[in-house]
Amino acid sequence: MNKNISDIARMAGVAKSTVSRYLNGGSVSAKTKQKLERITREAGYVPNTFAQSLKAKRNNLIGTIVPRLDSFAAAQTMTGIDEELREAGGRMLVYNAGQDRTRELEAMTDLARQKVSGIILMPAQVTEEHLRTAEAAGIPVLLIGQSNPALHSLVYDDYRAGLLMGRHVLDMGHRRIAYLGVTEEDEAVGLRRKEGFRAAAQECEDCEIFYYESSFKIEDARLAAERILDECLPSLIVCATDNIALGVMKTAHMRGLSVPSELSITGFGGYEVTGIIHPALTTVRFPYYEAGRLAARSMLRLTAGEEVKRLTVIDVELLPQESVDNLNTASV
Amino acid sequence: MNKNISDIARMAGVAKSTVSRYLNGGSVSAKTKQKLERITREAGYVPNTFAQSLKAKRNNLIGTIVPRLDSFAAAQTMTGIDEELREAGGRMLVYNAGQDRTRELEAMTDLARQKVSGIILMPAQVTEEHLRTAEAAGIPVLLIGQSNPALHSLVYDDYRAGLLMGRHVLDMGHRRIAYLGVTEEDEAVGLRRKEGFRAAAQECEDCEIFYYESSFKIEDARLAAERILDECLPSLIVCATDNIALGVMKTAHMRGLSVPSELSITGFGGYEVTGIIHPALTTVRFPYYEAGRLAARSMLRLTAGEEVKRLTVIDVELLPQESVDNLNTASV
DNA sequence: CATTCTTTTGGAACCGGTTCCTATTTTTAA
DNA sequence: TTAAAAATAGGAACCGGTTCCAAAAGAATG
Numbered sequence: 001m002n003k004n005i006s007d008i009a010r011m012a013g014v015a016k017s018t019v020s021r022y023l024n025g026g027s028v029s030a031k032t033k034q035k036l037e038r039i040t041r042e043a044g045y046v047p048n049t050f051a052q053s054l055k056a057k058r059n060n061l062i063g064t065i066v067p068r069l070d071s072f073a074a075a076q077t078m079t080g081i082d083e084e085l086r087e088a089g090g091r092m093l094v095y096n097a098g099q100d101r102t103r104e105l106e107a108m109t110d111l112a113r114q115k116v117s118g119i120i121l122m123p124a125q126v127t128e129e130h131l132r133t134a135e136a137a138g139i140p141v142l143l144i145g146q147s148n149p150a151l152h153s154l155v156y157d158d159y160r161a162g163l164l165m166g167r168h169v170l171d172m173g174h175r176r177i178a179y180l181g182v183t184e185e186d187e188a189v190g191l192r193r194k195e196g197f198r199a200a201a202q203e204c205e206d207c208e209i210f211y212y213e214s215s216f217k218i219e220d221a222r223l224a225a226e227r228i229l230d231e232c233l234p235s236l237i238v239c240a241t242d243n244i245a246l247g248v249m250k251t252a253h254m255r256g257l258s259v260p261s262e263l264s265i266t267g268f269g270g271y272e273v274t275g276i277i278h279p280a281l282t283t284v285r286f287p288y289y290e291a292g293r294l295a296a297r298s299m300l301r302l303t304a305g306e307e308v309k310r311l312t313v314i315d316v317e318l319l320p321q322e323s324v325d326n327l328n329t330a331s332v
Numbered sequence: 333m334n335k336n337i338s339d340i341a342r343m344a345g346v347a348k349s350t351v352s353r354y355l356n357g358g359s360v361s362a363k364t365k366q367k368l369e370r371i372t373r374e375a376g377y378v379p380n381t382f383a384q385s386l387k388a389k390r391n392n393l394i395g396t397i398v399p400r401l402d403s404f405a406a407a408q409t410m411t412g413i414d415e416e417l418r419e420a421g422g423r424m425l426v427y428n429a430g431q432d433r434t435r436e437l438e439a440m441t442d443l444a445r446q447k448v449s450g451i452i453l454m455p456a457q458v459t460e461e462h463l464r465t466a467e468a469a470g471i472p473v474l475l476i477g478q479s480n481p482a483l484h485s486l487v488y489d490d491y492r493a494g495l496l497m498g499r500h501v502l503d504m505g506h507r508r509i510a511y512l513g514v515t516e517e518d519e520a521v522g523l524r525r526k527e528g529f530r531a532a533a534q535e536c537e538d539c540e541i542f543y544y545e546s547s548f549k550i551e552d553a554r555l556a557a558e559r560i561l562d563e564c565l566p567s568l569i570v571c572a573t574d575n576i577a578l579g580v581m582k583t584a585h586m587r588g589l590s591v592p593s594e595l596s597i598t599g600f601g602g603y604e605v606t607g608i609i610h611p612a613l614t615t616v617r618f619p620y621y622e623a624g625r626l627a628a629r630s631m632l633r634l635t636a637g638e639e640v641k642r643l644t645v646i647d648v649e650l651l652p653q654e655s656v657d658n659l660n661t662a663s664v
Numbered sequence: 665c666a667t668t669c670t671t672t673t674g675g676a677a678c679c680g681g682t683t684c685c686t687a688t689t690t691t692t693a694a
Numbered sequence: 695t696t697a698a699a700a701a702t703a704g705g706a707a708c709c710g711g712t713t714c715c716a717a718a719a720g721a722a723t724g
Binding site for chain 3: 014015016017018021026027028029032051053054055056057
C-alpha cells in the first residue's frame with residue numbers, strides 16, 4: 001500500500017535520484033517537477049523518516065528529561081520547548097525521570113541511542129555521573145534550573161528570588177520568620193534561594209530566622225509546618241516552593257489559623273494555583289514557559305553548531321498577593 | 333568515533349551477520365559470543381536505531397497527543413502511559429495539540445509520518461475528520477476520554493459520575509442547584525456528565541436546577557459564577573470540572589461568601605489541588621493515571637496485532653470532602 | 665552551425681542494520 | 695570411522711532514502 005521512492009520513480013519514468021532531488025529542492029526541470037508533483041500527490045507519497053535519518057545521521061528530535069510530568073514548572077517548560085521546536089520543524093521527545101537520578105541517567109543514555117539531536121535536562125542536581133553520561137552521549141546537553149560549568153545551562157536567579165522575598169517580608173514588618181527549605185544538594189532551590197533570603201535578613205538587625213527543611217512533597221511540608229508551629233511560632237513562614245507553601249497553608253487551615261492575619265505564608269514559583277486559592281499566595285514568579293522557549297532556541301543553535309552562551313540567568317519577579325499580613329499598618 | 337556493526341565485525345574477525353545474530357540472540361558459538369561480548373563492550377558499541385527501524389518498518393514509539401501539557405488530567409495520563417510503555421521497552425512521543433483541533437489532526441498525520449507504532453489521543457471531541465485522519469494514518473489509534481465506534485476507546489463513566497454527584501448533593505439536602513457545564517460538543521464532559529446529573533435530579537421532585545455553560549478556563553468560570561449568583565442564588569453550584577469549581581470558589585471568596593456554609597461547590601476530576609485547598613473540594617475522582625497505564629497496555633497489544641476490546645469504560649468514585657454543606661443537620 | 669557552458673538526469677554507492685540462503689564446521693548416531 | 699544431522703558462520707540482498715559523479719540534453723556564444 002505505502003509507496004516508496006522507487007515506486008514513485010518508476011511511475012514517473014525517472015530515476016529515484018531525480019525524485020529525491022525534486023523533494024529536496026534540487027535542480028529539476030519544470031516539466032518533471034510538474035509530473036512529480038502530480039504523481040506524489042496522487043500516490044499520497046510520504047518519505048520514510050528512518051531512511052532519511054539513517055543517511056543524514058541525525059533527526060529533528062530533541063529529548064527532554066523532566067523530573068516529573070505532573071508539576072507546574074515541568075508542564076510550563078515543556079510547553080515552551082514544544083512550541084519553540086515546532087515552529088522550527090523540530091519535535092520534542094519527553095522522558096519522565098520520576099524524580100529518580102538513576103532513571104535520569106538512563107534517559108540520557110537512551111536518548112543518545114535514539115540519536116536525538118540534543119538533550120534538555122531539568123535535573124535536581126548535577127553529579128559527576130551526569131557529566132560523564134552527557135559526555136558519552138556525544139550530543140549537546142542543556143540544563144534548566146541547575147548549572148554546571150561543563151554544560152550549557154539556563155538558570156533562574158534564585159539568589160535574587162530569595163533576596164526579593166526576604167526584603168519584601170521584612171518590609172511588611174515581619175521579624176520572627178521560619179524559612180522552610182529543601183536539601184542543599186539542590187543547589188538552586190536548596191542553596192541559592194536560601195542564601196538570597198539570608199542576605200536580606202542580614203540587612204535587618206532585629207529579626208529572628210529559624211531554618212527548617214522538608215522535601216518537595218506537599219504532605220511532608222504539611223508535617224514540617226506542624227513542627228514549626230509547635231516549636232517557634234513565627235509570624236510568617238517562607239517556603240522554598242509554592243507546593244511547600246500549599247502544604248503549610250493546609251496545616252494552618254487545619255489548625256484553624258487564619259491566613260494571613262494569624263500566620264503569613266509565602267512561596268516561590270508562581271504556580272497558577274497561587275492566584276486561585278484563597279488567600280492568594282505571595283510568591284516569586286519564575287518564567288518557566290519562557291525558559292522552555294529559550295532552552296529550545298538555544299538547543300537548536302547548538303545542534304546547528306552555532307555558538308551559545310554557556311550560562312544564561314533568567315530574571316524573576318516578586319508577586320505580592322494576599323498571604324502576607326502587613327504588620328506595619330496593623331500596629332498603627 | 334562511533335562504531336558501526338561492520339567495524340565490530342572487522343575487529344572480531346567475523347561477518348556482520350554474525351554480530352547481528354549475536355546481538356539478537358541467534359545461534360552463535362560460545363567462543364565468538366565471548367569475543368563479541370568483549371569487543372562490543374570495549375568499543376561501546378550501540379546499534380543505530382534508524383537502521384534497525386528501517387528494516388523492521390516499525391519502532392517502539394507510541395505517539396501521545398494531549399490537549400495541553402499543563403493539565404492535571406493530561407499529566408497523570410501521560411505518567412501512566414509513560415511508565416507502562418517503559419516497562420515494555422516502549423517510548424512515548426508527546427505531542428501537545430494546544431487545545432486546537434487542527435493541530436490535533438496535524439499531529440496525527442505527523443506521527444504517522446514518523447512511523448510511530450500507534451497513537452493515543454485525548455481529544456475534546458471526535459469529528460469525521462478525526463476518523464479520516466486516523467484511517468489514513470494506517471496505525472492503531474486509541475482514544476481516551478471520548479469514544480467512537482470506529483476506533484478503540486477508553487472512556488470514564490461520565491454518566492455515572494454525574495449521577496453519583498447528583499444523588500450526593502441531593503442527599504445533602506440541596507434543592508436549589510446551579511449546574512455549570514461546558515459545551516455539549518464535548519460528549520463526555522459536556523453531555524454525559526450533565527445527563528447523569530439530570531437523571532439524579534429527576535429522582536427528586538422538589539428540586540430546581542439551573543443550567544449554565546462556561547469554557548474550561550478558570551477565569552471564564554469565575555465570570556460565569558458571578559452571573560449565576562446574580563441571577564438565581566443557588567445553595568450549591570455543581571461544576572463540570574475541578575478547574576471550573578476553582579473559578580467558582582474564587583468568586584465566592586471575592587464576594588465574601590463562605591464556602592460551604594453560604595455556598596456549596598462541587599467539581600469533577602479529583603485533581604490533587606482539590607484536597608489541598610480550603611475547604612477541600614467535593615468531587616468525583618477520575619483515575620487518570622490508571623487510564624494511562626491501561627491505554628498503553630491496550631496499545632501495545634494492538635501494535636502486536638492482538639485483539640483488544642473496542643470500548644472500555646473506566647469506573648469513577650465519589651470523593652466527598654468539605655465544600656458541600658449538609659443542610660439536613662443544619663436544619664435540625 | 666559548431667563549440668562551449670549550463671542545466672538536468674541517471675546510475676551507483678552508501679547509510680547501518682537484518683535476514684535469507686548456502687557453505688562450513690561440529691556434534692551425534694550408526 | 696564414517697555418514698547424517700545440527701550448529702555455526704559467511705555472503706549477498708534488502709530496507710528507503712541521499713549524494714556524488716558522469717553522461718546527456720539544452721542554452722548560449724562566436
